[in-house]
Each structure stands twice: as structure tokens, then as C-alpha cells.
Amino acid sequence: MSKGKWINLTFAMIVLNGLMGLSCRKESNPADSTGQDPNVTSMASIEVTARLTEIPEGAIFKRELYNYATVLKYDVLKVHRGQVAAETIYVGHYNPFKPRSEAADKQVPGIGGTLTSFRSGQIHRMAMEVPIDDYFMGGIIHKYFGKFDGPVYWAVWTNEVTK
């Protein structure tokens, strides 16, 4: 093969790889440091940036055979889309012991995010729906049961904010 043809082939491969990168699923695009990505800004009906205030004892545990959601408490820092009921909100996360990118399954498809593990004090950018009962049917670990009025939100996409 001539030198010119090698150059053309190499150029074609570069272009092809670039096109493949553009056509990859949304899930593979990393969020920026503000937690923004195409998923969190478009999925569900509510989008917030909020600080995870605490993780109550027993709220997150590994359980392979039976799925569950856990309710976590957040202080809202910014509302990007939709409305929330208060400055403090309670959000249900599915199988929180898993990285968000691995949480979706046959029982709960279509959720995800860049967050790999939950830690108190983290800031999360979340796309959410409300109330949780309209979107999730399963065991719910709710350490705040009976301690507040208002809805429990359902986390659809959860990205970690690093900046």
C-alpha cells in the first residue's frame, strides 16, 4: 500500500473514532465538576444541586438478593429545573450501596449517574421525580419516617459535584 493510502486510511480511522465517540450512549459522558451532563439536565422533572447532610446508621448496606431504596436528607443549594417543597428535601436512592452507573436493573431501569458512593457532606446534582411511590415499588429504608411533612423524592440521575 502506498504512503498516500496509509495516510488516507489513518485519517479515516481518526474520523471514524471521532464519530463513534459522538454517537456513544449518554451514560458514558462524564459529568463536569458541577455535576452537569446531558442526563441530569434533561431527565425527570426536577433538577437540583444539594448537599447530603448525613447518612443515618443502617441507611446503606450491601444486600445482593433483595433490592431496596434508602431515603437520604439533603440541603438544597440550587434548583435548576422544576420546584421543590422546602430547603431540606428527602430523596430516595435505589440500591445505594452500588455506584449509580451500576444501580439500574430489570426492576428499576433508567437510573444512573456518576456518583460512585454516598458520603456525608457530598454535593450531588440530581434529576428527580416526586413522590417516590409513583416511581418505585419496593422496600424503602426510611430513617426519617414520621419526622417531617412533605414528599420523598425519587432520584433518577445522581452526579457528584466536585467544584
Next chain:
Amino acid sequence: MFDTTMISLKSKRRATAFASFILFIAVLSEGKIYAAAVSVGEDISVRLLSEEVHNKGWIVFCARSDKGDWDLFLCRPDGNASHNITRTPESSEAAPQFSRDGRRLLFRRLPREEQIDGNRYGTQGALVMANSDGTGAEVFGENGEYPWASWSPDGKQIACLSIKGVSFVDIASRQVIRRQDRKGFFQQLTWSPDSQWLCGVANSFGTGWSVARMNALTGQTHAVSLVNCCTPDWFDDGRHLIFSNRPLGQKANDGYGWTQLWMADAEGTRRELIYAEEGRHAYGGHVSPDDKYVIFTGNMQENGDTGNVGTPMGLMRLADMPIVGGSDGEARSMYPDAKSGPVLKLPVGWEPCWTFVEIEIDAGAARPAKGSDRNERR
């Protein structure tokens, strides 16, 4: 009609003979007497239980077939006369329920390659209805439709549980007659024999898995047992429930504990242990139509090991409760006065259901006995 009285007398004579033999041996040999006597005694009590339940109708359960899929099987309550009543290598069947009159079955049929999921088996595949012998199977809906279907006492309706709520469906017309809010109920719905209540697992009482009941007309709910509970079912009296419960504070199983079988009155004011075993989770408790016996499944795997072949089922008398099975352990320490048996070991299976209705089993096909009009108590 099979004469259970004669069987009982013969069994007692055999038991007496065995006991006499043991006593004779005891006179001749000292050291190993006690262990041998206990072992023989246990074998005799299990045998007596087996003979006691042998002709009390049929148990239906799902299990791995020799083709590798899950099929439905009928067996006598003593575990004998097991027959495959679906034989569908291209699909799996699970979660069978007899209608209260014992003449009909409902179950889920799912693709063979799909694993039965302990979280959502009542929603997997399609709902199928058939005669109690498995004949006349008819697919009732599409995949995922009529989730967690449970027979009405008269067999003319099913109650279903979905994320949208509880729906009551007329079987003949397939029309939804009524709906009501699910109020946190999310799995294992069962309609009570007196038609007044539904029971199920709920998340609306402050814990992840509570067993609760819901009034079938008003939708009013009450918790029966709050923590780590599931697989509830009704006693035939409609005033008690059986359910699985994994008590908190256990140290065994790396601090996770083992799930046990419990019962409670429908108000949840009195809870009692039925069965516990060190090294085994007990689930899927189902009470006989006369409220005298319990069948259950259990395994080292919390979901009954549906990813493999399932687990041996067990049968015990409620009059013998509580029973702590297996070797000594935490459960035995917690319930030192509990009996150790008898527990009849049944075939490997999952989620059994029991009818007293006689079903004629022919080679190649089972069919319901002619003239069996009701689920008679024996």
C-alpha cells in the same frame, strides 16, 4: 375413603415394637443408648407425621425439571407421588396458587432463560390459569400484567398489586371492577379467605419490609409485623397470618441472622415463633386448609436459591410449635423450650400451596377428581 384411624393404630403398634426393641438393646449395651433412642424416636415421629398427612390432598410447588427449566409439580403432603404437571421446557412456571375451592390454579409463566427473582416473581412473565391438575392452562394476560394476582375466596376475581395501586379484576370479563390506593404495599398480595382483607408486604410503616393487612373495601391498613418481614399468607380462619421474619440482633450468619417463620393475629398484637433453624432461612410459609399444618421453603440463600435448584421444603404441625430445627445455635439459645421436631422433609421446591381437594393423577397427565366440589377439611 382411606381409613386414617387404622393407619394410626398400625403405626402405633409399630412404634411400640420399635420402642420395645430399643429398650432391649438398651439393657444389653450402655454407652450409645441415649443417642440411638433419640434418633429412632425422631424417625418415628417424622414417620407418624408423614402417615398423618399422606392423604390430606395435594401440594403444588415449582421446582427444576429434568430439562433444567422450572415446572409445577403436585405431590402428596408427605412428599410422595410427585408429578410434573406443566412439562414446558421452553418456559418456566412459578408461584402457583390453588383457588380456595382447590379446583383451579394460577401461576406465572416466564421465559426459560429468565431467573425467578425473589423481589418481583409475582410480576414476572404472564399470568396463567389452569385446572388444579395443570390441564387447561390459559394465558390470562401479557408479560407483566396482573401482577401479584391473588384469588378471591369465590374464585371469580383476582386482586392485583401494581405501582398504580390495587385492582380487583373479574376473571370472566377481565374487567377491572375496583381500584384502591396501594398505600405502600409492594409485593406478595394475598386475599383473605373471608374476603374482607388483603395482606402483603409494605414500606409505609417506617421499615423497609413490614407485613400488613388492608381492608379490601375501605383500603384501611394495619401493620401486623414491622421489621424484616415478608411472604405473608392467611390462615383459613381469616384471623391469623403466617409470615417470614428475620429478628434483629442476631449474631449468627455474620450478624445478618436467619429468617424464621412466625404467626400473628390479624391485629398484630400477638406474635409467635413457628419455626427457626440455625443455618437456614425459612420462607414461603403456607398453612393447610384446616389450619393444622404448615409447609415452607428455606435455604442458605435468602431467596430460596432460585438461581440454582431451590431448596427442600418442610412440613410441621402447628400444634408442635415452636420448633427449632438443625443443630444447636442462637435460635436454640433464644428458645430453649422449643421442640426439635418433627419436621417432615419434602422435595426440593419453592413457594408451595396446599389443597385438600383430591386430584386424580394418571400416568402422563393429572386431572381433578370427578365430584370434588369443595376444599373439604380432613
